[in-house]
Amino acid sequence: MAAVLLLRGSARLLQEHRKVHAAGTAMVCSRAMASKTPVGFVGLGNMGNPMAKNLVKHGYPVVAYDVFPEACKEFQDSGAQVMDSPADVAERADRIITMLPSSPNAIDVYTGANGILKKVKKGSLLIDSSTIDPAISKELAKAVEKMGAVFMDAPVSGGVGAARAGNLTFMVGGVEQEFAAAKELLTCMGSNVIYCGEVGTGQAAKICNNMLLAISMIGTAEAMNLGIRLGLDPKLLAKILNMSSGRCWSSDTYNPVPGVMEGVPSANNYQGGFGTTLMAKDLGLAQISATNTKTPIPLGSLAHQMYRMMSAKGYALKDFSSVFQFLREEENL
Template sequence: MSIIAFIGLGRMGAPMAAHLVAAGHTVRGVEINPAAAAAAAERGVHIVPSAAEALRGADACLTSLPKPEHVRAAYGGDDGILAHAASATLLMDTSTVDVETSRWCHTQAEERGLSFVDAPISGGTAGAEAHTLTFMLGGRDDAVDRAREVVAPMAGNVIACGEAGAGIAAKLVNNMMLFIGVMAVSEGSQLAEQLGLDPKVFWDVARVSSGDSWPLRTWYPVPGVLERSAADNNFDATFSVDLARKDCGLAVHAGDVTGVHLPAARLALSQLDDLIAEGLGAKDCTLVAKLASPDGTLRGYDPALDRTLEGTRS
């Protein structure tokens, strides 16, 4: 089986790497958070101190990092991935970044005779654990074919989206639509509550009617409707406001670059900014439902139980 370097073992990277281990691969991981590194090690990942060591003899290298600047730092510089990858090592970035950063990775890799595929993912932490993620691949046909085999143990769907940057472009558009959908479900859930509808009954109606959507079926922001929902856990993050804001902001930036008008996306972005201004960036993005509530309170959310606010209390 293959040797795979995995850079970034957070809430997405750790279960993804664990599925590669379960498939029989040797996975060498790099993670700066000690607790996250220890958790990944418990799942069979060999933790090493540097990208250079992780890449030694590696057949493939995957990165799963929070922001574009982290991706550029991981790939660039004397200690970066590009400096230590062998010509036979396939490089893949699963992070959600701007199109410019993804194309930079492709260009930098090509200049060094390396193969790079942008390979962003959809499905969230639940999909990462269940190895049902959708991978959106962009790059040369031969590299994409190799990437299909590498990601198979983590994936429910693998879609070749086109040339360099096509995968990340598809991801940004998809996530923009997701956050607009979250806003619709948030407003609908609160209006249904105020009209006296039983939340589970209304959810059953919407799920088989024209109001159906992925965020309705997966992230409905009312407690007692879905198993393991953020609404049943004081809106602790499955997909944080901070990360949602980053992804939505990247999509709006793409709209600025291309001249596409995105009024709904801008409204979703402004609502995420409102939550961040309240100190709620670490909470789940479906907490935007409280912005639709008549008095700003939300059933299922108790600020007094919110550990993320402890540091902001006077």
């Protein structure tokens, strides 16, 4: 009798174990299926294009839109869904990433006549990787919240090369409880995903980073130009700087002097990369933020003036490292 009871008990335990295992397997399968549901992507420019491609590489079906149809063509050829408007993207996907040039573009894509909020689903996660005014990010977050969705700002650093390699750094602002969900997507495109705080803090971190980048690029260009004028070989000077206390990203990874490094815009007539007008725009955002907070940024202000001047003198579409070429031309006037 005891043996029979023992067998019955074992059978009951085995049955319960199978139920738990089945439930666990179903949950894992459900999560796996959810993770591969379509992801919307709006803005397929120099940065957005490789970012969206990395999502595809990680198995995410991408539902895309760009104001320029030719930017969508290669995605359409690869089988991705291409929509006619940001609103149509929102209708097909409940996770959307936007990568746009400026604050007005972001406002239009989210709140315009054919914007995301026209058809956004409740519970959707909207991640904006544009670099825009932190105040605009906060306003967009309020508008998104009214629609029952979640907005996070997640601007990037690293440039086109890092976007292609999936090594971007994302600076994320928003509700902390939603960070894990955002990180799942962002790690497909970046090697560093950092939570900064409430909405707008991601933009704040990006603006500070780009202001420092602009200042260091101008400084690197000036130092390299002076050294060349003093008779130093530019490759030798770059080597010395990169072994010394003057080393920075602008000197050792993105050198502005043609012929010093391969695979950077200065080796390709300053084509590609991060445009001068975009740097001027970001420095303008830093200037606005500094004015609003009464924070002195004398070097940031000078850098803003220089990149605005470059934009007006034919450098608008060239990479921001073309400040070296600009300085050389200015001294010959």
